[in-house]
Amino acid sequence: MQHIADTALWLPVLRPAPSRWLDLALVVDDSTSMLIWQETVQEFLSVLVSVGAFRSVQHWILPTEEVAAQGLVLRSPAGLDHNHSPMEIVDPTGRRVVLVLSDCISPAWSDGTVLQLLRAWGRTGPVALVQSLPRGLWERSGLALQAVRLYPPVPGAPSLLQRHEPLPGQRDLVHGMAVPVLEMTPHWLGQWASLLSGELPYWDTLVAAVPERPNAPVVDMMRLRQEEPPEERLERIKRRLSPPALRLARHLAVVPLSLPVMRLVQNAVCRDSRPSVLTEVLFTGLVTRLPLASPSDGPQRKPDAVGSVLFDFLPGMRELLLSEIRRVEVLQTASLVADYVLGQLSTGHSPVTFAALIAEGDEAVAVARSEQHFATVTAQVLRHLSGQYESLAERLDQRETPGPDLVASPTGDGAGSHDPLTGLPASAPLLDRDGVLTELRRAAHLAATGEGTETVRIVLVAREGSGTSAVAARYVAEHRAAYGHIGWTAAGTKPSLCTSSDLQEAVVQGRPATWLLVMDGARPENVPPVLPSAPGVLLITSAEDAWPEPYSTQPLPPLRPSASMGLLRGLVPRLSPPVALRIATRLHDLPLALAMAGGFLSESDATEEAGSALLAALGADPTPGAPPAEPLADPLLAMCDLVLEQIDLRHPQAAPLLDLLAVLGPGPAPMALLRHVLPGGHGEIEAAVRALAAAFVAQPSPDQDLFSLRSSARRARLQNMEAHRADTARRQARTALVNCVAALALGGDGADRRRDRVALTCHLLPIGALTDPDPSVRAAVVGQVRFLVECGDLPAARDLAADVLTHWGPDDPLVVELAAMVGAQEEPGTVDPFGRVPDETGEGRP
Secondary structure: OHHHHHHOOOOOOOOOOOOOOOEEEEEEEOOHHHHHHHHHHHHHHHHHHHOOOOOOEEEEEEOHHHHHHHOOOEEEOOEEEEEEOHHHHOOOOOOEEEEEEEOOOOHHHHOOHHHHHHHHHOOOOOEEEEEOOOHHHHHHOOOOEEEEEEEOOOOOOOHHHOEEEEOOOOOOOOOOEEEEEEEOOHHHHHHHHHHHHOOOOOEEEEEEEEOOOOOOOOOOOOHHHOOOOHHHHHHHHHOOOOHHHHHHHHHHOOOOEEHHHHHHHHHHHOOOOOHHHHHHHHOOOOEEEOOOOOHHHOOOOOOOOOOOEEEEEOOOHHHHHHOOOOHHHHHHHHHHHHHHHHHHHOOOOOOOOHHHHHOOOHHHHHHHHOOHHHHHHHHHHHHHHOHHHHHHHHHHOOOOOOOOOOEOOOOOOOOOOOOOOOOOEOOOOOOOOHHHHHHHHHHHHHHHOOOOOOEEEEEEEOOOOOOHHHHHHHHHHHOHHHOOEEEEEOOOOOOOOOOHHHHHHHHHOOOOOOEEEEEEOOOHHHOOOOOOOOOEEEEEEEOOOOOOOOOEEEEOOOOOHHHHHHHHHHHOOOOOHHHHHHHHHHOOOOHHHHHHHHHHHHHOOOOHHHHHHHHHHOOOOOOOOOOOOOOOOOHHHHHHHHHHHHHHHHOHHHHHHHHHHHHOOOOOEEHHHHOOOOOOOHHHHHHHHHHHHHOOOEEEOOOOOEEEEOHHHHHHHHHOOOHHHHHHHHHHHHHHHHHHHHHHHHOOOOHHHHHHHHHHHHHOOOOOOOOOOOHHHHHHHHHHHHHHHHOOOHHHHHHHHHHHHHHHOOOOHHHHHHHHHHHOOOOOOOOOOOOOEEOOOOOEEO
16 A cells, blocks of 8 residues: 555556475385384374465385395386385485484384485484384384484474584483484474474474484393293283283284284284284284295385284293183184185185184194294194194194105104115195095005904005195005005105015014005006015006006095185295186196196295286286186196296206206106206206296105106196207217216215115116117116115115116126126026026026
């Protein structure tokens, strides 16, 4: 008005329109413990966006548990596969606020790594730390907190420029940048906002002081108490827990500590469903975090499957807490969680219930064992409840390494030349196979107890990859003490029969005078015409279903869909139940094919996209709801083709090993032979072995001295191998044979070397050693016959000598030498492999 009066000009007066001043970057810690706060984080983010106080709100992920492998990086929630530099959120104009949301438990906080990142951000703008833990638990984090009075020189000043001084009665302040630590409440956030905007000239608060250079890590007092007796630890912790947290801890002792299960129990037994109650249980010294998978293969996504167990009670704590809860409450909580877990594991089928598990239903037990941590905890709880559940607990509490037909070494003093158990598969969890194992025990009981005089002949019949070897191995492991002599013969190799002297020695040692011979992957023509006359069991695994009398066939049914899906998801936890079910169906629920699929997906990112890609590679439409494709003629062979192709691409150092194993015989090959073929040093050879074993196409012995290729993988490799490539592999194998025999002959007469020499025998014919005219190869063959004679394995020496005669002819000078060598060991009057009858001097005559 004054301007109009003075100038008589009606002109508008312009003033700057108010605008939002600052941007906000919310950086959320992505550690394991922060998973508890996922819902709270999303709610907090929604509040920050809807309040309208900032020009923009950015959401970033800070993977603090991957610092050792990835360094300090940021990720966008929309693109977790891509790493960003932490400096991308720096605004040189100083108009961006950085809020970091964390519980500060990850080691990257206590060692000062993340604090130095906060200092870098604080050079250009204000930085604050929002602590997700309740105030009473802040001292358990990786931060050293101090009470100070904070003075910003101007509104929105960078943290590095803000002045701070200790409050009266506080110790001297460590020099450095002060980062306010805020509780996620309106009071704390409001006070900080007032300081930031200039409404408050100062603020008395708690800060984390960030020195210019990182200090030594803060000592975790809980680690210093690891030797504290469990009883004393529990009593001390109980004094710090709130009543709702203590009640929750007692009920959580009944269940595996995965996030979905813990939330389920909290909602059922506590009126207070805030994450802080669960946090009290997890971070007061009762439990420990389980290690995550190595992040070296790329960014990790947190799984939400039932099996994503992230925590476990410290030793002794679960038992003590179970003793403080009534049995009826234990049953109620166990039933609630078991129904949930079993229902999740049997998605797509009739849900398995806790009642069915208590009744020891085979399907319920198989489904429960597909999630091993759940099965182990349930077994422990059942034993606590009553001794009547002991048999069920034993079935659930199996701690063997999962995976079909993995090789293991029998207990004993090692595999010598007469060791019949070389190549015995490990006793693995039998998913959905308990009924078959029971029938096998019943059929073999008569001979195993020595009550019968005839040999019991049992054939486990199923298509290749169904797990017959695993069933036979489990039977051997459980009933080893019932037999005086046990033999295991791999497919394509000749069995070693026990003799009367073997059984006499067993009786002297206090073992029964009975025998068990397992012929793995045999056909009717492979069975010896004459078996030991003593009571015994001939157990055969075979894909042939036509067996004459007196063989008793036991068909091995396919896995139930719930069990096969559980096997696959046990290997690939991030695979959803629908995709896992479709893959299992496509592979005809064959355990070995499922194991290969698990290894195949583990080599990739193991995401839903990878699962869909596998379905497409197997000839199925991966689109949900698509009509089923034509069944695969040989799903195991199709899976082998994909796995071998992946090995050639990702592990080219394993390709020569694959070629060599494909041209060898079906039995296990000594590593002493393979090392004479493979290029590179010991480390490269071991890496190739590990790659094939991880893909389930080959299996090493526990001592890593024997290695064998699965028959399905051998067929797949040979089908795709050119003739000249196979000839090259055989030629390399023969050269390695010469060097290996020479090295073993010079190495003495140890049990390991005798075992390696025995293992060479079955490979001589497949690699062409009997048809190679090279004098060094022929000498190695003669040396192998001589070795078999000297170690007392005369039947094997006779068989090899007969093969030599077939290929070399009777007039060859080396054949004459072999005739004298073998004939000297024959009984007078018997016909040797060369059609001669040795006399009393060992000399042969027509």
